[in-house]
Amino acid sequence: MLEIKGLRANIGENEILKGVDLTVRKGEVHAIMGPNGSGKSTLAQVIAGHPAYEITAGSVTYDGQDLLEMEPEERAQAGIFLAFQYPVEIPGVTNAYFLRSAYNAIRKARGEDEVDPLEFLDVMEEKMKLVDMDPAMLNRSVNAGFSGGEKKRNEIVQLAVLNPRLAILDETDSGLDIDALRIVADGVNKLRGPEKSAIVVTHYQRLLNYIVPDYVHVLAGGRFVRSGGKELAVELEEHGYDWIQSHAPETAGAGSRA
């Protein structure tokens, strides 16, 4: 579904990604872990098409298409969803209106009919239950005045409504207490399926107790230094990132096609 080869990316003069390889097949959940500043969030943003990053080498294909040639909205319409680490506030625009606009834009791109506000309300209400979100939030401005936890849950509501094929969760666990974490993870798990894949970017292992990955990759200094099964996350939790870096195999990213 997603194939990344030799990806290098800069922001300004700084090279953040220094050759990343990753293959994600249908139905798989990949966890990407790593210390602060390792490039985890950059990778997530690059897949989504953030304009601040310059791609200097490598390729990203998605269902055989050259993803790097696509605008961010084309990627979204093709089924890629990024749950932002720092969800953006849009004052004055209600969640309901924003999400319906997005929902219809994606439907339209797929040649489906747009839905009217009433139909959409039904869709929304069902999805909001998934993450235990108060329906009153529909009439609040997008993320404006939301607490950190509310913003993260709002991302998952959007994920549920837009129903992507590839979901990327960028540090969705940061800033969540344990109850909120469970709610968010439950929401994500309900959306898993044989046709759907996910990339879970996280600093800590605890989210992976709830969203169990098929593969775990460790990113450090802009490349994968270790890949393995879910047990790798546990090892990391026990020994810390220093351990993994000092035991890094020479062939970075070698295990990523496991």
Place this chain on the structure above:
Amino acid sequence: MTQPETAVAHYLEAFDGIDGGEADRIRELRRAGMDRFVALGFPTMKNEDWHYTSVAPIATRSFDRTSFPSTVPSTDLDPFLFDSPEWPRLVFVDGWLAPELSNVPPRAGIDVSNLRPSLVDGSVDAALLGTIADHDTVGFTALNTALMQDGAVIRIGANVELETPIHLVFVSAQPVPLAASFPRNLVVLERGARASVIESYFGLRDESYLTVPVTEISLGEGARLEHVKVQNESAVAFHVGTIEAVQQRGSELHSFSYAAGAELSRTNVYTVLNGPGSSCTLNGMYMVSGVQHVDHQTRIVHAQPNTTSREIYKGILDGRSHGVFNGKVYVRPEAQKTDGKQSNNNLLLSDHARVDTKPQLEIFADDVKCTHGATVGRLDEVALFYMKSRGLDAEQARTLLIYAFAADVLETIPVKPVRDALEAAVFARVRGEELQLTSE
């Protein structure tokens, strides 16, 4: 001839009477200033920069440019020295250096002298004179340029850090009414230099006089200047002063303007953030009563990218006083990533006090974050009631609230003895006591 025309003619006469013997460049500079002043005349309230301030009390009188300093016993200065007699100090009486009251110990990398000799020999120190302050469009700066008598020239060499503030003292002490002085200062900080400069203005006699100072400031790359102006002129005096700075890359200007004296005063603080990453903090406090009129105009020009400005001016107005604030922030097209914040808060203590405030943003770049705000109000009744309910009497509660209003801007005064003294002065004045300038 109208009265203002008479006054202009009077200054032209004073200009013609200035002794020869000055360097050619200075004579040309004076001439240019005089020509512009004659062309501009005194500003009227139709001039947007003087919309709320009438200079009629100045324009309808003919002040005499002093030609010598009065005699002032050194003890008369003591209350104004911030309990810091050890600071390097230049004292100007009626616009002229008083060497017997001044003391500047020599130090390597630092050059503090008076302007007068440079005017005569046209030395390098004066090369920047007249290139920073705008005498083309600002009438009072033109007048100062034409009639300047003396002032301080401060040059801090590259990477020299001066721990002790330099104190410039401007005393008016003429025993006759209608004396005028035109101090002119030049402060140059070379690359990486650091210094604090304090300018104090006050009068020793209750005569009507006029002070029109101009201070030009040049900050080299990475230089940092703390500048405090304390205006405590006599109650019947007039004061129109300008501080104008140009800042290079990474330099910092911390300016504080305190105005409590004079019947009519105007202080202009202008800076151009002319190098990437330069920043300024322009703060100030005015506190007036009776029929005093106090006006501040500030102008910050963001001319280069990544420049930052912060500005807080606070005013406390009692009696029939009139406070004016006009703060301009310009963001030029090149000045992307500008970050500017400005606020002006005014507290009215009397039914008859008046405030006119005009914070102003003019933005020509798109990637900027600029905010400004202004408030006018009186003491919070709820807070007063709350304090009274906790046992404070009305006067204590009032004093505390006024002081609290002023405290957060006074705290930003970068030189501690000055901060302490001005806090004490504000506190005393809030309590209705005589103005005291020493810190107790």
Place this chain on the structure above:
Amino acid sequence: MSTAIESLVNREYQYGFVTDVEADTIPRGLNEDIVRAIAAKKNEPEWMVEWRLKAYRRWLTMTEPHWSNVSYPAIDYQDMIYYSAPKSVKPLASLDEVDPELLRTYEKLGISLTEQKMLAGVAVDAIFDSVSVGTTFKEELGKQGIIFCSFGEAIQNHPDLVQKYLGTVVPHSDNFFAALNAAVFSDGSFCYVPKGVKCPMELSTYFRINAADTGQFERTLIIADEGASVSYLEGCTAPKRSGNQLHAAVVELVALDNASIKYSTVQNWYAGDAEGVGGIYNFVTKRGKCVGVNSKISWTQVETGSAITWKYPSVILQGDNSTGEFYSVAVVNNRQQADTGTKMIHIGKNTKSTIISKGISAGRGNNSYRGQVKVMPRATGARNYTQCDSMLIGNECGAHTFPYIEVQNDSAIVEHEASTSKIGEDQIFYCKQRGLNAEHAISIIVSGFCKEVFQNLPMEFAVEAQQLLGISLEGSVG
């Protein structure tokens, strides 16, 4: 991102067509004979002619103001036509007699003058060049004693009311353009809502400039008597022409005790082309007077058109406890210039005012907010809150804020807040990641930015305004 914004522009101005009707115009230029000729066309009584002449003579002594932050070539007041009317407009017995060509014009503009087709609940007075071509729902309003008609009719049929209130808010000598308007105004709307009557429908005037080289000088007077209330909306369009045309209107609002007037404007005069050729100079004087206690006047404006906009809808808060409001969205793109804002003059006790201004600058447009809040010595307990936000799209535009705050009473509380920011790149990326294209993303972000103002527009027009905003921003360069 900038290319995305770039590509967002350049839908054509869709109201730029010209209607081919035979017009009755008077000769170019301005003198006392022209002023008399305009009055004669309208068969005005002597008192009206005198008032016009007084204004004209005063105007001769005045000079055009140039303190605003706009620039334009000198206007030749002698090279302008001061009166143009479709020939067919003579006394009409009913709307059925309106020239079908004119009716079609208004249909094209989305304004139907045939009552059966009207949007329910909106009465319209349509002004075509210098005269009113028809007013709808007259009869129904009349049943409640509400007078809603053209200014010309009001002079003929309600001279007492006109004489009592004309010039009481904006005197004939107020300013250069107001004096010019007083001398040559040709028509406009008049509305009187009697004591205790809540006007049951939105009243609306639709202004259309059609003829070339003409100035449009309409005058609107709205009076809400004690306890009355009315909501009024004006819309404006003009054909695309390469010359500039002057629109110098005057609006006077009078609110007596406990009365309220809500006045909304959606201004979409032709703005000129991308290079700044052509477009309307919109120099108008709008002012309301809260004469009575507890009265309220609220201005809402969405200004997207005109080459130059120069207007400050103001409120004189004379009655105790009266309230003034100003909600504004001003958009400039290409070479447009806007210098707009308000004045709130607090005279009575416990008077309150609120100012919310949203300025959007794109292309090479320059947008200035200029507002005055004045608290007079006897205005004990006055309150003002001003919020003034600017959004910049692209790096060749400008946003300027000039608040004038003048306080002479110590019990006043006046607050002003302003911010300027560029449209957030992060916001656009977030929207795009959710599947929206750049154009859609910007339109969503901008309408969110303007929400507090749109909320104050009557429902039907809020939608229109939002669409208009989408159009105005097209082609804004990045």
